[in-house]
Amino acid sequence: xxxxxxxxxxxxxxxxxxxxxxxxxxxxxxxxxxxxxxxxxxxxxxxxxxxxxxxxxxxxxxxxxxxxxxxxxxxxxxxxxxxxxxxxxxxxxxxxxxxxxxxxxxxxxxxxxxxxxxxxxxxxxxxxxxxxxxxxxxxxxxxxxxxxxxxxxx
Numbered sequence: 233x234x235x236x237x238x239x240x241x242x243x244x245x246x247x248x249x250x251x252x253x254x255x256x257x258x259x260x261x262x263x264x265x266x267x268x269x270x271x272x273x274x275x276x277x278x279x280x281x282x283x284x285x286x287x288x289x290x291x292x293x294x295x296x297x298x299x300x301x302x303x304x305x306x307x308x309x310x311x312x313x314x315x316x317x318x319x320x321x322x323x324x325x326x327x328x329x330x331x332x333x334x335x336x337x338x339x340x341x342x343x344x345x346x347x348x349x350x351x352x353x354x355x356x357x358x359x360x361x362x363x364x365x366x367x368x369x370x371x372x373x374x375x376x377x378x379x380x381x382x383x384x385x386x
Contacts, residue, residue, distance in 0.1 A: 245287040289372070355372055
């Protein structure tokens with residue numbers, strides 16, 4: 233008997249390869265308090281990790297990196313779109329992360345993030361159905377691709 237895979241995604245995914253930098257916001261699960269010294273000044277400097285996006289949706293982002301993340305981690309993300317003047321700033325929560333099987337080299341993890349905000353604006357408030365093109369769109373997709381009409385060359 234063939235096993236049927238149930239699709240749990242709310243929105244379609246759009247393949248994209250963009251440079252991603254992220255920081256993990258430490259929360260109450262952190263058990264060790266530490267500070268990093270920078271140029272002789274004391275202060276907490278969160279480590280910035282890098283990755284490469286795989287796809288993006290109306291409220292999510294998937295990327296690969298060598299940082300293992302835990303379900304529930306809160307991330308501050310900067311996405312670099314080549315035509316943009318600066319980074320697209322996003323905040324979200326890790327929904328899943330798993331190791332990509334590799335035969336050589338470093339461990340690489342694919343991670344899925346539910347996005348809460350993009351450039352300081354709530355993602356949930358920006359999701360809409362484009363009646364003309366019959367597609368779900370949002371501020372996340374606008375920030376990465378532009379409007380759906382411009383994406384289609386209209």
